[in-house]
Amino acid sequence: MLTTSISDFRKDIKRYLDNIVENFETLIINRGKDNGVVIMSLEEYNSLKATAHELSSKVNEQRLDSAIEKLQKGASFQKDLIEK
Secondary structure: OEEEEHHHHHHOHHHHHHHHHHHOOEEEEEOOOOOEEEEEOHHHHHHHHHHHHHOOOHHHHHHHHHHHHHHHHOOOOOOOOOOO
16 A cells, blocks of 8 residues: 655656556555545456445355355365356
């Protein structure tokens, strides 16, 4: 995670944005006491939103936990997809 001030961000905005996208970094721009802005790549944002959706209900959360537990115990299996 990177941090900078608004003035430093303005001076070198392209370098900061390139670093965020290329290295999956998150940038915090400090704007005073307990005030700031977070910048992340669109890919990272979409990933966070998808995770939030998957964990949005207890049923989904339990299914994911169960699947992870099966994978860790080696109790999973592979299934071929049917192509039409």
